[in-house]
Amino acid sequence: MKIKRYLITVLCSALCVTQAWAGSLVSIAGTGIPLIEGAQPAGREAVQAHARIATYAVSRPVTEVADFYLQYFKENGFVVLGGKENGALDVAVSKDAVMFSLKVFSEGGTTLVQFIW
Amino acid sequence: MKTVIRYAATLVCAAALCGCATMYNPATERKEFIFINSQTEYAIGKNVVPELLKKSPLSDDSRLQERVSQIGRRIAAVSDRKDITYSFAVLADKDLNALTLPGGHIYVNAGLMEAFNDDELAYVVGHETGHVAARHIAKKMQATMAYQLILGVAFASAANANIQNAGTIAKGVDAVYNLVDLSYSRKDEFEADTIGVKYALKAGFEPSAALSALEKLKQGEGSNWKVLRYFRTHPFADERIKALKESIPRLKAKGAL
Numbered sequence: 001m002k003i004k005r006y007l008i009t010v011l012c013s014a015l016c017v018t019q020a021w022a023g024s025l026v027s028i029a030g031t032g033i034p035l036i037e038g039a040q041p042a043g044r045e046a047v048q049a050h051a052r053i054a055t056y057a058v059s060r061p062v063t064e065v066a067d068f069y070l071q072y073f074k075e076n077g078f079v080v081l082g083g084k085e086n087g088a089l090d091v092a093v094s095k096d097a098v099m100f101s102l103k104v105f106s107e108g109g110t111t112l113v114q115f116i117w
Numbered sequence: 118m119k120t121v122i123r124y125a126a127t128l129v130c131a132a133a134l135c136g137c138a139t140m141y142n143p144a145t146e147r148k149e150f151i152f153i154n155s156q157t158e159y160a161i162g163k164n165v166v167p168e169l170l171k172k173s174p175l176s177d178d179s180r181l182q183e184r185v186s187q188i189g190r191r192i193a194a195v196s197d198r199k200d201i202t203y204s205f206a207v208l209a210d211k212d213l214n215a216l217t218l219p220g221g222h223i224y225v226n227a228g229l230m231e232a233f234n235d236d237e238l239a240y241v242v243g244h245e246t247g248h249v250a251a252r253h254i255a256k257k258m259q260a261t262m263a264y265q266l267i268l269g270v271a272f273a274s275a276a277n278a279n280i281q282n283a284g285t286i287a288k289g290v291d292a293v294y295n296l297v298d299l300s301y302s303r304k305d306e307f308e309a310d311t312i313g314v315k316y317a318l319k320a321g322f323e324p325s326a327a328l329s330a331l332e333k334l335k336q337g338e339g340s341n342w343k344v345l346r347y348f349r350t351h352p353f354a355d356e357r358i359k360a361l362k363e364s365i366p367r368l369k370a371k372g373a374l
Contacts, residue, residue: 097282
């Protein structure tokens, strides 16, 4: 029983990206990018200047959400420009023909996840 | 029940915030929403540099390069924006002009270097650094270019850059280059002037040299086409001189803080 619990813990730790991913995707230029578990759309997808912006709200700390995405990008061979700064994540990422920016930040106690492409 | 309440509260907060990742910019003293982060902006500039140097090569006068570097280092040290590495160089062009590529790549033409003393040059370098600190170029790019094109230029030299997109990347590089060559808005020019004078003052230069620099240009030091070229990319000379006459005493009194 103890071994079973240990194995589950090890498996969950090793796959922490999967662990926090409930299966929802945001579609960017036809490619599905995982949404962290619990993320909910915060308003409608918007177009500002010449970019599309999709914002999600989630009840998880900024650091946890930032680490989730940084690990996802690393494991999936994305090129990343930028990183964590002043308690937020601000990156531009690229893989093959998919390119977008991701900003994870806190506003009014809520963590917002913003995809720009 | 607790989870439902928390979920509802999150949605209400998010809808009320209509979240945009605005950041306070100390140079403009405003909160701004910039899509393009600093590393991306730097990468864009780096990928546009070869295009610029193809059209306008560097000056081989090491004395001029050293002079602009020395002044540039002093200005960069007092800039509000420290998250990029500024670079300063002189182009061989005899035209009276200066320009800035995204990410802090600042170029001054040899013609302007020769016509201006160090204090006047500090104003010009401060003005260009002001455009960088105020993120004017990033704002201009995101306002006028498709975001995919901007990112395409940033990732042009990335290991996984899509070769099939080479044509699009070249188009993006051209678009950024042409954007740099166009004038800034009236608001951006005034803002870069104020910031530039502030940096020149903080770096120990004489801020009123900004007036003599603009007057020199206006009264036609050198041939007329050279002056016209400067005012095509940096217009509104009379209004800028007037505004600076008002702001310089104020900045001096405040010690440029």
